[in-house]
Amino acid sequence: MESEEENQESSEKNGGKGTGKILLAVVILAVLISAGIIIYRHYKNPVYETYTYNGFSFEKIGPLWYTTVQSGGRLYSVPFHYLPRELVNVSISGRAEEFNNGSKVYIAFDPLADKAEMPYIYVVSVNLETNLISFFGRQPEVACTRQDNSSCLNSTILNCSSETLFPIIQLEAEGSPEVLLRDNCVIIRGSREDLIMAADRLMLRYYGIM
Numbered sequence: 001m002e003s004e005e006e007n008q009e010s011s012e013k014n015g016g017k018g019t020g021k022i023l024l025a026v027v028i029l030a031v032l033i034s035a036g037i038i039i040y041r042h043y044k045n046p047v048y049e050t051y052t053y054n055g056f057s058f059e060k061i062g063p064l065w066y067t068t069v070q071s072g073g074r075l076y077s078v079p080f081h082y083l084p085r086e087l088v089n090v091s092i093s094g095r096a097e098e099f100n101n102g103s104k105v106y107i108a109f110d111p112l113a114d115k116a117e118m119p120y121i122y123v124v125s126v127n128l129e130t131n132l133i134s135f136f137g138r139q140p141e142v143a144c145t146r147q148d149n150s151s152c153l154n155s156t157i158l159n160c161s162s163e164t165l166f167p168i169i170q171l172e173a174e175g176s177p178e179v180l181l182r183d184n185c186v187i188i189r190g191s192r193e194d195l196i197m198a199a200d201r202l203m204l205r206y207y208g209i210m
Contacts, residue, residue, distance in 0.1 A: 053084040056209050069135065069207050076135050079127075082200045084210045090201040096167075096181035104139045104166040105132055108159055110173070111148040117173035120192050124171060124199040131203055145170065160185035171195065179205075 049060040058065045064079040107128055109121050129140040144152035145159040160170050160182055168185045177190035177198040190198040204210035 051083055051085075054209055058083060067209070069209070071135055078131070078135065078203075078207065080200050080203070081196050084204055087197060087201045087204065087210070090177045090179065090197055092179040092181065092201065092205060094181035096183060096186055098184035099167045099181070099186055101184065102166045103137075104141060106143045106156065106158060106164070106166060106168045107140050107171070108143040108145050108168055109171040110145045111150070111152050112146065113173045117192060117195070120195045121171055121173055124188065124195055127196075127199060127203075128169060135207070143168075160187060177201070 051058040051060075051065070056067045056069075058067045058080070060066075064081060065083055066077050066079050069076050069078050107125050109125065113121065125142060129142075132138045132140045141156065143156040143158055145157070146152075147157055158164055158168060160168055162168070164184075166184075170185060170187045172187055172189040173195050174191050175189055175194075177194035179198050179202045180187040180189065186202065188195065188198045188202060190196075201210070
């Protein structure tokens, strides 16, 4: 037979589990109610924003701005985080005529960059990959600018100074937003949101929008 102490211990454990389940259910319910209120307000009073620049119409869907571009007889809906009017001060300098050579494009980043910069590097990398594949028909490959003996062990190591048959987009998560064109290499520079701004500026140029 179990002692009174054992019965009490078992009761406390079961009670703790029960309390935990109730708390979890309350949290989930609160999240669902909050989400429902947000969705209801959105569809009850939808806000549509549009913007036209250089003959291209932009429409805001969620947090992004979408416009339509044409390539090879096909139309593509392309998302941007920023409008052209917000990027007029993001400079693009130099020439990169060799950037269009080859089917592959390396997207290189510094694996030892500040951890706070990594989410922005990831967002820019994904956006560039999507654009390169869907619109330009090119094959992106993520690379590292230096070895970190961890995440880059099986990755290509290169930067704008490397000799390679394929073009490079080098992400530098620092400083003010700017784009530098150098032969077969494009440097996208900027800290945090500025990096996203610089990447949008580059894509607007290559789409012939800005």
